[in-house]
Amino acid sequence: MSSLFGPIFGESAIADATSDRALLRALCDAEAALAEACAHVGLIESHQAAAVAKACAELAAMDPAELGLEAVAGGNPVIPLARRLQSAVPQAHFGATSQDILDTALMLISRDALALVVTDLRAIETAVASLADAHRSTPMIGRTLLQQAIPTTFGALAAIWGMSFVRVIEGLSLELPAQVGGAAGTMAGWHPHGFEVRARYAENLGLVDPGYVWHTDRTPVTQLAGALGSAAAAIAKVATDIVLLSQSEIAEVSEQAPGGSSAMPHKQNPIAAITARASAAQAPGLVATLLAAGSPELQRGAGPWHAEWPALVSLLRATGGAANRLRTSIEGLRVDPARMARALGPGFDLGHAVETVDRYLSRRTQ
Amino acid sequence: MSSLFGPIFGESAIADATSDRALLRALCDAEAALAEACAHVGLIESHQAAAVAKACAELAAMDPAELGLEAVAGGNPVIPLARRLQSAVPQAHFGATSQDILDTALMLISRDALALVVTDLRAIETAVASLADAHRSTPMIGRTLLQQAIPTTFGALAAIWGMSFVRVIEGLSLELPAQVGGAAGTMAGWHPHGFEVRARYAENLGLVDPGYVWHTDRTPVTQLAGALGSAAAAIAKVATDIVLLSQSEIAEVSEQAPGGSSAMPHKQNPIAAITARASAAQAPGLVATLLAAGSPELQRGAGPWHAEWPALVSLLRATGGAANRLRTSIEGLRVDPARMARALGPGFDLGHAVETVDRYLSRRTQ
């Protein structure tokens, strides 16, 4: 993460969850969980598993940059990590291939990052619901193709925002699988206990046992990418609306703490929404990268697999950062009904606008 | 569609389902369904709805190119279509805005296109299962990072292929919603019957009543895009494996009807897999386009909405075409166990490879 740009784009919390430190910890957690699972089925001794766990705890505190340099020769950080573990406890990394540990670690940090994303999305949706509730009958002009059309209510706009978050939150409730396959996906190193090892390993880590080896079926990654992409689009939509409604000429909403300018003290920029848009704008390209990487060759990709690592981390951060900035924007959003009234004629027909809000509010609390 | 390139990329069937003709028909179907729904709640007369239906049937046969030219002035084909309908039956297009009809029509052709995609994916998965069953114990060398690693079986490779299709087929079982919102999303034109109109309209068309107006919540489109992107990646993965295993130096599989060359009569190109890859390679960029279009402004997007139309049609065709070409490849795939044996040493440990196949086969038939 960039410590200079990250905070601007709301990435502070999610950058911790997806940091080199967090990834190193996840790699170590996976190795420890594997050792425990191997001991559980009798492939190694319990005291060996305990020794691995201890070594993992120590290695989790090492400098990730050091491991990064060691990782160049083999092209992934698990090779030097496993070497270090095995020099402490020869039974470490028992039966595993690098991809088992790395895929699992990426799912672990995805889980933690998703928890942050969803927390922010839920908070946004809650704030949106409050706005919808408070402004269910606040009339405003609807704008289609950015031209004034016919009246609606701010609540009805908020209700559509809310429904989009209901949908994308649901889309993010994905089962994240552990990875156990061994050198060529046959779980040969754990035979005849491979399936039990996988189940136990997954259980130890709080991940799902996928029931198969997904070394080269990347649907767990591509489906996660798709769900994050939809979430980012929903965030971008609401942020765009806030930016547009905050225009000087419209000024129907404003942020609680608008941003200033280095040149113009009077500026009231809806900067949280603006940076939410910018962060969300990273997502489509990153999703494309992950989809294009989704066809790794034969038993392990010669590049496509590796290509996922930075792209997935960046996508989690971009989506999480966007959610975080939008949360700031929406939780402090100020709605100006008087200003909205100025765009309206003397009488107006709100159609089902108010009921639309009621239905959204009742639906979300089911 | 290109009639010159389309067949190469397997688009023949799906191009019909997503053709200008099909879209025009879907637009007309939506108008007719709306008229019936309006009559159902008493907003218009039954005989008027019947007249609309008749006019729709006639308009569905007009030249789409003519409508396309008329559509330029307003920027969408529903404006001239509705004008034509209303000149025949003034009560046509009752209460609707263009986006109601166009979004619904895109969902109708998406439904029909998805049916074709899923049919081909199921056929692929069935063929893959047969291969896995027949070759559960056929040993082959596993290749990781495109280097020979340790043995597995061809069945185990096929089982992973199969699992990916199980997953992406499930991912494509999306609920496709009808769109009813009116000029600014308040359903004002149908008040107080808007909700009944929407329910009836959706029912008439066999689409889902979304329970809200998604004019500017594009999650139905972005989630569909994500699911298609994952499917395309799964297709590309298997196609890539077939291309790699068909290399002259490996030749462990071959297509039933490999392609020739304009210059080299001896060539045996796995052309169905090659063109499946090429068609699937269109998907990531198109998904990115649809995600980027997923943040339309306020009550109707001034460009983002319009941007969806060609991108969604292209994505359906690319994914469907890729599935179609892969089906041809996989249904005729020839596996050469003797050739596979040449890459193996005298003894080998298959680990859980065979059980992996059994688990996949038992899972898919549950």
Added chain:
Amino acid sequence: MSSLFGPIFGESAIADATSDRALLRALCDAEAALAEACAHVGLIESHQAAAVAKACAELAAMDPAELGLEAVAGGNPVIPLARRLQSAVPQAHFGATSQDILDTALMLISRDALALVVTDLRAIETAVASLADAHRSTPMIGRTLLQQAIPTTFGALAAIWGMSFVRVIEGLSLELPAQVGGAAGTMAGWHPHGFEVRARYAENLGLVDPGYVWHTDRTPVTQLAGALGSAAAAIAKVATDIVLLSQSEIAEVSEQAPGGSSAMPHKQNPIAAITARASAAQAPGLVATLLAAGSPELQRGAGPWHAEWPALVSLLRATGGAANRLRTSIEGLRVDPARMARALGPGFDLGHAVETVDRYLSRRTQ
């Protein structure tokens, strides 16, 4: 092309230049040019070349759809085309591989399409220059981050628009190469006259002799894609500004023939700019597709090459269509200085705004 959507997105002219018919003609032109070049160096007889030319002229009139169906077996349309030619004149397609003809044909239609794109871009730039000239001193409020900032002039805004077109037009002045390589890029079939054949072939077609075989160096395609992507972004920028300045609340510019609505007769949508945005929005994803396809395997790509065909055609159309729609928008753009004045205070400092216009205008006429 879609005849229903194409006109909306301004694709009518460019769709002809990139149609199946145009591509078939380009393929035939390439075959005829090759035959002439082979006769020129004595590899075949002149009367044979003349017979090829005659057969090409006839084949150029065949139904592209028929060739498309024949193309499935081999995965490209040159195989059946060459077969048909050779059945008429055995010396046709002398020494060539499919990719020689297809790459060349794509460059031919790219050339014709670029001519249309550049014509529209020049017309846009000319219209922009007139606006800049006329409004060099017309004050308007500058808007940064969509908030009112400090004054500028409409001419200064137009001058920046103009400079962007100067740059992207220059970027599109690419040398488009002919392709001559033969089966594996060694020009073996034309030995010892390969280099002369290539030079003559290129000259016959009005393309550049690249001096090497670019079967698998796709920089001619990726650089074209990049230039089109930059052009589309410049178009999208101006279209976005027009959409924003046309907002009901701002209304500082308007299109000459704004679009209506199926539901709201009073709407004045800047529909040419809106559809220009939508067409330009296809470009980033298509550029990504072409860049990702830019690493074909060894002597000819097994999928990446094929993936370029639909993506390049779509990118030419998207950029050309966007240019065409923006031209309509900008050539009829109405500027309302009185309305602009309303957003300004009593006195204002225009800085170098006026000189900025003068510099742009003097620069463009150099």
Added chain:
Amino acid sequence: MSSLFGPIFGESAIADATSDRALLRALCDAEAALAEACAHVGLIESHQAAAVAKACAELAAMDPAELGLEAVAGGNPVIPLARRLQSAVPQAHFGATSQDILDTALMLISRDALALVVTDLRAIETAVASLADAHRSTPMIGRTLLQQAIPTTFGALAAIWGMSFVRVIEGLSLELPAQVGGAAGTMAGWHPHGFEVRARYAENLGLVDPGYVWHTDRTPVTQLAGALGSAAAAIAKVATDIVLLSQSEIAEVSEQAPGGSSAMPHKQNPIAAITARASAAQAPGLVATLLAAGSPELQRGAGPWHAEWPALVSLLRATGGAANRLRTSIEGLRVDPARMARALGPGFDLGHAVETVDRYLSRRTQ
């Protein structure tokens, strides 16, 4: 940058050049250069400019993370930086807007990063030329669509590689402009010396004076993105070929220091090429992001501008990292003519393969 993944993807050097530290230094350099330019034309005093330079030197050493946190409120790091400078020297940031400094700083780090990229690309091209020279007559089978076709030479393959680098290096020789526009692009704060200030500022920094304000003409960024995307594709092409020719079954080339495996000691993975592919695979999506961001609103983008920062940094790193890894691969590439001979029949026709190499070699030294 990730210190864990960065080295794997070759980013070490380029990550320094594009680090938070480097960006902070570039921001400070821009502020100091501006102050000098303002003093040069007499807008501020020379001693004030000197004081700014001193303050800039001090601020360049501050913790970027601290500035990052301060940057959240206004949405960009120049606001707190300018505030700090102005508290030291009130004449600092004279006449400027944040975007002047930030755009310029991004061009400065782009320049430094491009120098690294081009150095690596030149080294690659030199190594490729040596390979072409040494193996101009080394016969190998050409492979089209990954099937054996007809013979060529390894030199001829290398010559195409080389030509691609000649082209993309040329494409990267872009003029990178300084940015000077002021609050709304009128250079009002420097009037009547704006043009001299810009020229001097650019000269101070070694950047080009663009002759206009490109706050919202992003062609300098989109054209840079396109050039980097083409370079990444060229890198990916060569890396892919090395991976394919290194396959166990082909083994015609090998890397000097292939990577091992955590599970299989015998593995000889061409890991430099593999990670070059992975790094280059990030580029298409990032280019798409930058192209989509290329249409910022009116006088300063409300999100699109901000979206460029992380995407451009990532694209520079991805391309530079890929070049760096490919350089390692290619400089140590081992070619096995005997192994190549095994795929060839008794006699072969190399056509113009050898001359192709000679022409490439003579062309590059012109």
